[in-house]
Amino acid sequence: MHHAPTRTARSRLLLITAGIAASAIALAGCSGSGGGESDASGDKTTIRFLYATGDETWNSVVDEVVSAFNAQSDTTEVKLDPLPAGSDYATALKTVDATGNWPAVVDMRDTLTYVNAGKLAGIPEEVTDLLEPDAYAAAEDGKVYTVPYSALNGELGMNIIYNKDYFEEHDLEVPETYDDFIDLLKAIKDNGDVPLATAAAEVWPSDQLWKQLAAPVFAEYSDKGGFWNAAAAGDASMEDLKAPLEELKSIVDQYVLPGWQSTADAQTTTLLVNDQAVMATSSAGLGRLMDINKVDPDFNAGLFIVPDEDGKINVLKNSVVGDTAGGLAISAQAADDKDEYASAVEFLKYFYSVDAANLMEKNGWISPNILKSDDVKRNDSIPGAEDFFGLLENPNLVWYENAPSFSTFSSVNTFFRQSRIEMQDGQTTIDETIAKVQAELEAQVAAAG
Structure with a gap:
């Protein structure tokens, strides 16, 4: 493409x-x-x-x-x-x-x-x-x-869609820990293939990889009112997100298909079925599997969520x-x-x-x-649907809460998305991103009163 x-x-x-x-x-x-x-x-x-x-x-x-x-x-x-x-x-x-x-x-x-x-x-x-x-x-x-x-x-649909046939052909397995995920990316790259397609042309799809990487940090604050409320109260800060930001930058630099900056979310389906990448980020869950099946009924798709270092699958709960x-x-x-x-x-x-x-x-x-x-007649006929429903039964699934209670959060979220994209693109450093988002957070919390 x-x-x-x-x-x-x-x-x-x-x-x-x-x-x-x-x-x-x-x-x-x-x-x-x-x-x-x-x-x-x-x-x-x-x-x-x-x-x-x-x-x-x-x-x-x-x-x-x-x-x-x-x-x-x-x-x-x-x-x-x-x-x-x-x-x-x-x-x-x-x-x-x-x-x-x-x-x-x-x-x-x-x-x-x-x-x-x-x-x-x-x-x-x-x-x-x-x-x-x-x-x-x-x-x-x-x-x-x-x-x-x-x-x-919740955000169970925020996941990684992958080519099952490619995995089987190359003896690859769905990762059980974060280290396994990095090893998977390396193995695909060593095969001479592009591990991952992602999108940022519409800004919001930039959450698809980021939230999976940041989920372990967010989950730590689930019983404390959520990370964003803790940050608004001064009990957490953007500095606490430095490790997942570093992971994001490293993955984008080494393993993501070039052109992600101008790739629309819907395009990742085409990139996947045309073998331009082995995996793709998604926030559509079953819907993305359905889209893939419409484009190529023979494509054998599956999905998983990036686990943390202990194997937990941290997923944001609905507010x-x-x-x-x-x-x-x-x-x-x-x-x-x-x-x-x-x-x-x-x-x-x-x-x-x-x-x-x-x-x-x-x-x-x-x-x-x-x-x-x-x-209601449930649709379990979509290829790969068993992976999605399997997540609901996974014993390692951990729900966490992170619902901001200050009214100006949307401004912070939009600013953070744009700032992350600039960081991923090499326009700013991670430390610069953290500093300016922290300043924006404090300004918006003050504006909320």
């Missing part, structure tokens, strides 16, 4: 900013106020659904679920507002907020920020009653503002409340229009139906934890 010339982080940021601005203009042009309007026949209320693209499986799930909903609804038409891949979603939400043109249903980030600003409406019990009780939680005011768009398997609690939300702007709000509720009720869950599973998405989950 041809890779475009490596761009600097500054040029990437300019492109992202331009994309966000264009998206905001497009969103503003969808409707004059909140987005609720009647169609040509006057019989249906039209609402908008803003969601993050980039993950091909999620894109197909949204498209199929919305199409199926529209086909069966006599009162509502949902129109999609996909945010273009490459845009920084958290920043884009700020732009949407600045335009005053909120969609009715939002694939939410930075929930606490917008709850505090009065931008989200409470989700009614007729929706939450369709979910398992531990799949959502109320905010301090007693209202539920987000509901999950997938099963609560159902707090600043990092993603999910689907209804905007306060939609709640000001009774028809638009009713349509948003109608759509969410369908989203948590057995019919919608079956569509999701068919497309390689693990559906949300609904009460009627026993009626």
Whole structure:
């Protein structure tokens, strides 16, 4: 696959900013106020659904679920507002907020920020009653503002996809410790092949390798409120992440396919099936396995998570409340229009139906934890799926928590992602990266008050 010339982080940021601005203009042009309007026949209320693209499986799930909903609804038409891949979603939400043109249903980030600003409406019990009780939680005011768009398997989908046939041919095994993982990378390179493909063109996929390497450090703070809250309180610092940053830099320099700076997340599937790399990072779990099978049905894919030095598989647990609690939300702007709000509720009720869950599973998405989950047809036919479900049964699996409680975390996270990419690219040193991210963290914690 041809890779475009490596761009600097500054040029990437300019492109992202331009994309966000264009998206905001497009969103503003969808409707004059909140987005609720009647169609040509006057019989249906039209609402908008803003969601993050980039993950091909999620894109197909949204498209199929919305199409199926529209086909069966006599009162509502949902129109999609996909945010273009490459845009920084958290920043884009700020732009949407600045335009005053909120969609009715939002694939939410930075929930606490917008709850505090009065931008989200409470989700009614007729929706939450369709979910398992531990799949959502109320905010301090007693209202539920987000509901999950997938099963609560945390970041189990943050893993390494690999070519099983290559492993078998070269007598390679899935690593049981971190040292095993490094030895695996070395062995593949010694064979004259590229060990790993990864992506950073969209910024967020840079988490895919990083979080697996940093998980052991994050897990140490799980019982102390999480690393980011400890750092905000001064009980931890960016210096504590120096070792995984050094590991990241070493792996990128020695074992990652060149061109990662301009590689989009979806491209790693093609790189893998075309034998340009033996492994690839992913955050899509079953969805990436499904994508690979669509591109090449004969490709024998498997997955694993990079273990720590003791063999533990540390995985971030879902947060159902707090600043990092993603999910689907209804905007306060939609709640000001009774028809638009009713349509948003109608759509969410369908989203948590057995019919919608079956569509999701068919497309390689693990559906949300609904009460009627026993009626859902699980998709275990995807090649490699046994590896994913096997992780849930692995005795070395350790769940950890790391949900920031300060409202400005998204700014820290975006800055840290950009800074890591610059470090990986050799534009800054690890010590320089640590210093400037620490300064940004302290500034944002102070801004949060």
